[in-house]
Every structure is written in C-alpha cells, then in structure tokens.
Amino acid sequence: MAISQHSLPKYLQDPLVSKECKDLMSTLxxxxxxxxxxxxxxxxxxxxxxxxxxxxSFQKHFPAQxxxxxxxxxxxxxxxxxxxxxxxxxxxxxxxxTSGDHPLLKTNxxxxxxxVEDIYADNPNPxxxxxxxxxxxxxxxxxxxxxESVHVSKCKIVYMCRNPKDLFVSAFHFTNKLRLEHMGxxxxxxMFDLFCKGVSLYGPYWDQVLGYWxxxxxxxxxxxxxxxxxxxxxxxxxxxxxAEFYGCPITPKEEEEGIVDAILRLCSFExxxxxxxxxxxxxxxxxxxxxxxxxxxxxxxxxHLTAEMVEQLDMITEDKFHGSGLTF
Ligand code: PAP
Numbered sequence: 001m002a003i004s005q006h007s008l009p010k011y012l013q014d015p016l017v018s019k020e021c022k023d024l025m026s027t028l029x030x031x032x033x034x035x036x037x038x039x040x041x042x043x044x045x046x047x048x049x050x051x052x053x054x055x056x057s058f059q060k061h062f063p064a065q066x067x068x069x070x071x072x073x074x075x076x077x078x079x080x081x082x083x084x085x086x087x088x089x090x091x092x093x094x095x096x097x098t099s100g101d102h103p104l105l106k107t108n109x110x111x112x113x114x115x116v117e118d119i120y121a122d123n124p125n126p127x128x129x130x131x132x133x134x135x136x137x138x139x140x141x142x143x144x145x146x147x148e149s150v151h152v153s154k155c156k157i158v159y160m161c162r163n164p165k166d167l168f169v170s171a172f173h174f175t176n177k178l179r180l181e182h183m184g185x186x187x188x189x190x191m192f193d194l195f196c197k198g199v200s201l202y203g204p205y206w207d208q209v210l211g212y213w214x215x216x217x218x219x220x221x222x223x224x225x226x227x228x229x230x231x232x233x234x235x236x237x238x239x240x241x242x243a244e245f246y247g248c249p250i251t252p253k254e255e256e257e258g259i260v261d262a263i264l265r266l267c268s269f270e271x272x273x274x275x276x277x278x279x280x281x282x283x284x285x286x287x288x289x290x291x292x293x294x295x296x297x298x299x300x301x302x303x304h305l306t307a308e309m310v311e312q313l314d315m316i317t318e319d320k321f322h323g324s325g326l327t328f
Contacts, residue, residue: 016053018124032194045142069155070138077161084104134247142211143211192313209321213325
C-alpha cells in the first residue's frame with residue numbers, strides 16, 4: 001500500500017533537495033541505508049539524502065565564530081548525554097542546576113543543542129543572530145567534512161566516541177525503532193555486515209573516530225577527545241575536564257556546593273529517561289524522545305553479538321586503530 005508523504009514522520013519524508021545536491025548525488029557511490037533505502041558516500045562518509053543536503057549547505061554557508069563550541073559524535077555514542085552535560089555546564093549561571101525549572105527538565109537536549117546539519121537541511125541560511133556566544137552546536141559530520149570556516153577558526157570541538165560493539169548494538173535497535181511497520185525490521189546479521197564494511201550513518205565509524213582523534217593530538221586546545229566509557233566510569237573527572245576545556249572551570253565554591261554531582265544527577269540516564277518530556281515527547285524531526293534512552297550501559301553487546309561477530313569486530317578495530325594510540 002502506498003504511504004502518503006504527509007503521514008510520515010519528518011525524518012522519513014523526502015527532503016527539499018537543491019539542484020547542486022541532486023547533481024552531486026548522481027555522481028556518488030550508493031549503498032543501502034539502515035532506515036531509508038539509500039545512503040550516499042560523500043568525502044568518504046555515508047549520508048542519507050537529507051543529511052547530505054544539510055552537510056553541503058553547512059559547508060557552504062556556516063559562518064563560524066572563534067567562540068563557537070561543537071559537540072561531535074558518531075551516532076549512538078552518547079550524544080544526548082554529552083549535549084545535556086555541555087548545555088548544563090555552559091549555562092549554569094543563567095540556569096542554576098538545582099532550579100526546578102531547568103530547561104533540561106522540560107526539553108530534550110536535542111532541541112536545546114541542535115544538529116547543525118539538520119538546521120541546514122531545512123534552511124540554507126538560518127539566522128543564528130539571537131544566539132549569544134559561546135554558541136553551542138552539535139554535529140555528526142566527519143572532521144574532513146566540517147566547513148572551512150570551522151577549520152580556520154578557533155572553535156572548540158568536543159568529540160565523544162564509544163566502543164564500536166556497544167555503538168553498533170545501540171544503532172541496530174535505534175534504527176529498527178525508526179522503521180515503520182511496512183518496512184520490516186533489519187536483521188542484526190545484515191546490519192552487522194554493513195557496519196563492518198563501514199556502511200553506517202556518518203561512517204565508516206573508525207574513520208570518523210580517527211579523524212577527530214588525530215586532530216585532538218595535533219590541536220589539543222581546540223579538540224578534546226572523550227570516551228563514553230570513561231564518562232560512565234569517572235564522570236566527575238570527565239565533567240571537570242569538559243568545564244575546563246570550555247573555559248568555565250568548576251570553581252572551589254561550586255565544588256563546595258556539590259555542583260558536579262548536581263549536574264551529573266540532572267543529566268543522568270535515570271533522571272532524563274524518567275522525565276515526562278522524554279517519556280512522551282517528540283522532537284521536531286518526528287522522532288520520539290524515548291528512542292534516545294534504551295539502556296545507557298557499557299557492555300550490552302554481550303547480550304546481542306555472537307562470539308564470531310565479536311572476534312570480527314575486534315579484529316577490524318585493532319587493525320584500523322593500529323599505531324594510532326587509540327584503544328578500547
Ligand atoms: P544520537 O547519536 O542518535 O543522537 P545517542 O544519544 O548517542 O543519540 O544514542 C542513544 C544512546 O545513548 C543509547 O545507548 P544504548 O542504546 O546503548 O542504551 C542511550 O541509552 C544512551 N544514553 C542516552 N542518554 C544517556 C545518559 N544520560 N547517560 C548515558 N547514556 C545515555
């Protein structure tokens with residue numbers, strides 16, 4: 001049965017695509033997508049149509065400011081969490097953490113810290129003039145595909161990566177949730193095969209991680225590299241590191257008042273996933289907020305991957321990260 005475009009959530013509707021994007025698409029390699037039927041390889045990384053449109057406009061039109069901050073992740077690396085923590089740290093003067101009407105209690109962090117390529121997918125010339133510095137943006141775009149204005153600026157970038165086995169399992173569940181009934185679910189074997197070949201949204205995963213890892217080694221003042229697992233295991237240390245990097249370190253008075261624990265509590269999986277907005281709310285993209293909260297744990301891959309899959313993924317990861325100094 002044909003499904004009308006208007007009855008689809010926005011993330012499944014055909015986007016308005018420019019002639020430039022259409023011309024480019026016809027020259028790019030294609031592969032099957034995880035949610036939409038097709039993904040396109042642009043500058044070495046896989047994109048859905050609307051993301052491709054967004055990335056092109058972002059590259060062409062984004063006027064970076066030296067004070068801008070970007071939180072960057074591969075999808076399912078803990079983006080929702082990093083956005084929430086970053087928003088809480090940077091806005092703690094305007095929005096005291098323990099106040100009962102903190103924005104994070106009513107609004108999902110994806111609305112408070114939007115993906116810049118999503119903004120550009122809808123509008124090639126968005127108006128950011130009402131955003132006071134430092135402007136906080138998010139992106140899943142690889143380092144090579146960031147706009148030139150970002151490359152030449154003194155913007156700060158925080159990249160958070162996650163163990164590829166947990167990231168894959170999270171992406172597998174998430175994308176199956178996004179598929180409508182008539183699309184059927186993807187099998188884990190099929191998606192695993194694509195992931196290992198590097199075909200995942202904004203992937204290959206390893207290339208994206210290495211791009212930001214190398215940059216963090218070369219420009220440590222501009223690029224901070226974090227791991228989801230370290231954030232889970234030593235959250236206070238990582239949060240203090242983030243605040244320092246953002247140029248607003250936790251002060252001795254704030255330490256005394258217990259602000260670090262307060263931010264961690266506010267942004268915890270338990271707090272956020274139990275809020276009304278995140279249980280029943282929907283993003284402007286049409287995605288349900290609830291889809292961003294599954295288990296929030298390290299090691300769920302043990303419940304989903306066979307020994308052969310683990311061996312294969314570990315071998316690829318070892319091979320790709322060999323000599324980089326990056327381990328999992
Ligand atoms: P995105 O990259 O698609 O924007 P992202 O937040 O990275 O979303 O994906 C959700 C993952 O982060 C989920 O992981 P899981 O599938 O392994 O459970 C989700 O549970 C986890 N997550 C969301 N919020 C938090 C949080 N506050 N603390 C820890 N993990 C979280």
